[in-house]
Amino acid sequence: MLAIDIILVILIGLSIIELVCPSASFIEKAGLSFLTGIFSQTILLVLLDALNIPLTRLPILSVTVILWLILCAVLYKKGYSFKSFNEYKNLLIKQVCSINVVWLAFIVVIVYVEYMNFSKCMYFPTFDRDSLAGFDTIGYVIAQESNIKNLSIFDIAYNPGIHGPGSYISYAPFVQLGYAIAYIFGAETSKIISALMFLFFLLAFYGILARSIKKTGAAIITLLVMLTPEMLAFSSMSATNVMHAIFASLGTIYGIRWLDKGEKGDMLISSIMLSANAWTRSEGVIFIAAIGFLALIKAVRKHSIKQLILWGVIAVLPFFLWSVYQRIFGLTSESIMMTSPFYDQEKIDLIIKNMFNHFLNVQYYGWTFKMLMISFVLNIWFIVKKKDNLYGFFALIISIFLYMLVLYQIDYKWDTINNVLAYSAKRFIFCFVPLAWYYLSTNKVISYPLEKLEDLLTFQIKSEPEVFVKTGRRR
Amino acid sequence: MANHKKQKNIYTTFWLNVVFLLLAFAFVKGSVLNQQGYSWVYGMLKGNMKTIKQYPNLTLPQRSEAKMGGSYSYYKYIADNTPKNAVIYIPARDAFFPKGQQSMFTGEPYNKMWAIRFLYPRKVVVPQEMGHSIYSRKLTHIAIVNGVGLEMLSYSVSPNFRIGVLPINNKEILKQTK
Incomplete structure (x- = not known):
């Protein structure tokens, strides 16, 4: 049953991506399929629960199939048709002809490392503290009690501290609902969700990067993103941080592309991924704010606000729906955010010191932020003279600033600020890892040599697919 | 050419x-x-x-034991030896991790949610909830950890009993025997 649901989830995701961004590459669509599909299915779970429909296999599968059929109907109406066999054959020939040995070697290493990581993730059960004391347990209980809003663990009579500051009752729902799906469909542990999220992220990240800096560079950078020590270690656990980083970084990367190239498809993927990011962790709104701010400046300068409104509505809607759902069904806790402005120099110094110590820690993030600095310094000439990659630069800077602002505005009632900055904040930085690698590799000073390398290594064999399709034989 | x-x-x-x-x-x-x-x-x-x-x-319980050691084995033991409608008192952190002593436990077995993951559908009550949760008045079992919890029983048990789970009173023992 779990396999059937996963296939359906992938089909839904594929249909959505095909609908919103037909120009995306096959590998991007494949990568984004599971990410979009599982996000959509968790929204369906909340809607079912709001309608008092039990969260059991039959209702979930039924609404998922209905949603997929609706998406297929829309695709059909829009004139979508499957590629012919010849088109697939030509695509394959073209891909094979453009293979080079260096690309192949990096892909083999990526596949090997991911094989080890996937196996580790599936072999060991959930054991990390944050999951057992929160997400995994909530997911497990949702599967047992077939609902969200009336869970026994959310009952104040059973859990007197349930509405206390920072309580898990008010967590954004993606991770626990994802785990609930795994348990509902009969999984022994929820680890399949973490494993598939990271696998599909690698595909999507490679796909978007290959569109920007060609495939050999994309393979090298994807390997370096993947090997980020702390992130790779956490990718096979059940905590929220890596999943959040996946949505936040992809949403921001597609947002940067949208601002750079102006393609509607990138805009829509950005809004979907960013809405999933806020659906995973509430502080994810800062990534929406960062891209939203840059998009607003562009919209004002271009006197065109239509796309920005559409992007904003999609990005914020699920988060807004979840907030309404929480209010209606009382899934709220004492706020940990201080909404009024205040000034505390000691707190500012502490946050800046700790965050920068993390950023410079090569044990956690490998070369990520050192390479970012090098790439930035080398690219200064292009930034000043050609305004190269400005959206990427500002998206990164603004989101880091906003994240530190969120840490500043938190009232640390449930834990000390020192503990949060020392142990949790290192995981918050995962969001910036793929983003940093995307930015540094798309800087002219790095992307140009990578593209030249690709040209040097590609065998000059022309497949001439259009002739092949028309005549059925080579000219 | x-x-x-x-x-x-x-x-x-x-x-x-x-x-x-x-x-x-x-x-x-x-x-x-x-x-x-x-x-x-x-x-x-x-x-x-x-x-x-x-x-x-390895089976899932074996892999869980490999990762979580004594904490998992202990909760599995409790789950295997209590009815599904049991209301179980779990002692505080110090019982699991006595100061200056080595502990067989790992993770946070004293954390209510942590314990629920392995004991569900049994109800779990932790020390800070005593008197605040209605379930603190409906306890059926006490988790005994390093001898802590014996003082909550209404009958006497040998002080050598260091670890396990016991019904809170004799009535519960009779109910379980039936």
Whole structure:
């Protein structure tokens, strides 16, 4: 049953991506399929629960199939048709002809490392503290009690501290609902969700990067993103941080592309991924704010606000729906955010010191932020003279600033600020890892040599697919 | 002539591929995997794969025990020896991790949610909820950890009883025997 649901989830995701961004590459669509599909299915779970429909296999599968059929109907109406066999054959020939040995070697290493990581993730059960004391347990209980809003663990009579500051009752729902799906469909542990999220992220990240800096560079950078020590270690656990980083970084990367190239498809993927990011962790709104701010400046300068409104509505809607759902069904806790402005120099110094110590820690993030600095310094000439990659630069800077602002505005009632900055904040930085690698590799000073390398290594064999399709034989 | 040029181009590309492949190999092996962080995570994955290949047929409880040690085994024991409608008192952190002593436990077995994950559908009550939760008045069992919890029982038990789970009173024992 779990396999059937996963296939359906992938089909839904594929249909959505095909609908919103037909120009995306096959590998991007494949990568984004599971990410979009599982996000959509968790929204369906909340809607079912709001309608008092039990969260059991039959209702979930039924609404998922209905949603997929609706998406297929829309695709059909829009004139979508499957590629012919010849088109697939030509695509394959073209891909094979453009293979080079260096690309192949990096892909083999990526596949090997991911094989080890996937196996580790599936072999060991959930054991990390944050999951057992929160997400995994909530997911497990949702599967047992077939609902969200009336869970026994959310009952104040059973859990007197349930509405206390920072309580898990008010967590954004993606991770626990994802785990609930795994348990509902009969999984022994929820680890399949973490494993598939990271696998599909690698595909999507490679796909978007290959569109920007060609495939050999994309393979090298994807390997370096993947090997980020702390992130790779956490990718096979059940905590929220890596999943959040996946949505936040992809949403921001597609947002940067949208601002750079102006393609509607990138805009829509950005809004979907960013809405999933806020659906995973509430502080994810800062990534929406960062891209939203840059998009607003562009919209004002271009006197065109239509796309920005559409992007904003999609990005914020699920988060807004979840907030309404929480209010209606009382899934709220004492706020940990201080909404009024205040000034505390000691707190500012502490946050800046700790965050920068993390950023410079090569044990956690490998070369990520050192390479970012090098790439930035080398690219200064292009930034000043050609305004190269400005959206990427500002998206990164603004989101880091906003994240530190969120840490500043938190009232640390449930834990000390020192503990949060020392142990949790290192995981918050995962969001910036793929983003940093995307930015540094798309800087002219790095992307140009990578593209030249690709040209040097590609065998000059022309497949001439259009002739092949028309005549059925080579000219 | 054109054929000759094309051939030369392919040869050049071939040798460039070979050179860059060697450079890529040197980069990954000599540079990436020599960096402290990357080498740590790669070594960890290799180590895990070794374990997986060594014990491919372990069951989920065995794998859970391997990861969580005494905490998992203890809660499995409680789940196996209490009815599903039991209301179980779990002692505080100090009972699981006495100061200055080695503990068989790992993780946070004293955390209510942590315990629920393994004891569900049984209800769990922790010390700070005593008097605040209605379930604190409906306790059926006490988790005894390093002797802590014996004082809550309405009957006497040998002080040598260090770890286990016991019904809170004799009535519960009778109910369970029925």
